[in-house]
Structure formats: C-alpha cells, structure tokens
Amino acid sequence: MVAYNALMVTDEDKVFKALADISRRKLLDHLHEKNGLTLGELCEQHNMSRQAVTKHLALLEAANLVVTVWQGREKLHYLNPVPINEIYTRWIGKYEQARVQALHNLKQALKENDDE
Secondary structure (H helix, E strand, C coil): CCCCCCCCCCHHHHHHHHHCCHHHHHHHHHHHHCCCECHHHHHHCCCCCHHHHHHHHHHHHHCCCEEEEEECCEEEEEECCHHHHHHHHHHHHHHHHHHHHHHHHHHHHHHHHHHC
C-alpha cells in the first residue's frame, strides 16, 4: 500500500488549484480566444489590478497552463491546453467511458428486444 503524503504537491494538484479560481479561468478563457497576449492586454480585459493579474498568471504558469515567450521587450502569454487534457483523461474520461459503455450496452439490449 502506498502512503499518501499530504505535503507533496503534484503537478495535477497545481492544475486543480489554478482552475479553482474564477479569475484564473477567465484569464484562460481570454487566452483561448486570443493567444499571445501581453500583461497589459490581459489587464485591460479584467477588472483587476496589474499586480493581481500578475499573481494569477504566476499560478497559471506554475501549473503549466500558461507559457510565456519574450518577443523583444514584451512577454507574451499563451494557453497550454495539455494539462487540462491530462485532467480530462485522468479524472473525467475514465468515468465517462463507463457511462458511454453502459449506454451502448443498453442500446444493444433494446435493439435485441426489438428484433425478437
């Protein structure tokens, strides 16, 4: 049996923490709509101070949900959807798969009943 270490924070934990806040989800939504935004452009779209947006972006970067690229003197922010896909695969996809299989089995059973 593997013991769970409550002090160990995984990459997955960082993603869940980052996604738990509505302001961070809105930042991700804006980057989904238009990738490669500067801090100033992100601040214009939110009713938050520059410092608040910077703190949210730092958490999103720590979770690898946002990656940055320097273009001259500008730091551009890009959405990285890979961690979200990993969460989907690990936490949503496997549970959804059983449900879809159950619906498929039900459909087959109903079809067999109709054929009789």
